[in-house]
Amino acid sequence: MKFATPLAALIAAAAMTAALATPVLADEPGPGGSRPLVPKTGEEVYRYVCQACHMEGGKGAVGAGTFPALANNPKLGTPAFGIYMVEKGKGGMPYFSDSLTPAQVAMVLTYVRTHFGNNYPQPVTEADVRPFAKPPAGGR
Numbered sequence: 001m002k003f004a005t006p007l008a009a010l011i012a013a014a015a016m017t018a019a020l021a022t023p024v025l026a027d028e029p030g031p032g033g034s035r036p037l038v039p040k041t042g043e044e045v046y047r048y049v050c051q052a053c054h055m056e057g058g059k060g061a062v063g064a065g066t067f068p069a070l071a072n073n074p075k076l077g078t079p080a081f082g083i084y085m086v087e088k089g090k091g092g093m094p095y096f097s098d099s100l101t102p103a104q105v106a107m108v109l110t111y112v113r114t115h116f117g118n119n120y121p122q123p124v125t126e127a128d129v130r131p132f133a134k135p136p137a138g139g140r
């Protein structure tokens, strides 16, 4: 390639660098990207998915609807209860069997069972969740 001026050469070089860099950057999820954030820990699932309704610290809310507290909630002591709620939904509680993987459901339940004043250290596993991981018949 021949360039009329050194500046033109520099611009061309910069453009080529950008062209090479773009495909790599486009594949990186991150703020402002076109891909949704993928929660990778129970805490992230809680913050991205559950917290909107159950609030920070799992304290719940009463307002336009009633969102039960997950903090100090003895019902969470029964793993199948939490699994069933998250996978099948109930009333104003949506089901997440079509949007969270069994691994993510296991992570978030393990997280809420060991935070917010709950002390149920036995982890919920993907194998526990899998039998429930089908959207309820008839849809929402």
Ligand code: HEC
Pocket: 045, 046, 049, 050, 051, 052, 053, 054, 065, 066, 067, 068, 069, 070, 073, 075, 081, 082, 085, 086, 090, 091, 092, 093, 094, 096, 108, 109, 112
């Ligand atoms: C759109 C709002 C909303 C979101 C998001 C939501 N929930 Fe709920 N959740 C509810 C409502 C409303 C109830 C009460 C349902 C009922 O009993 O009728 C509920 C109930 C529950 C219960 C039962 C509590 C009890 O004491 O009966 C659990 C456990 C629960 N949710 C966990 C979760 C988890 C974990 C997530 C995130 C994966 C989540 N929820 C996301 C609205 C929501």
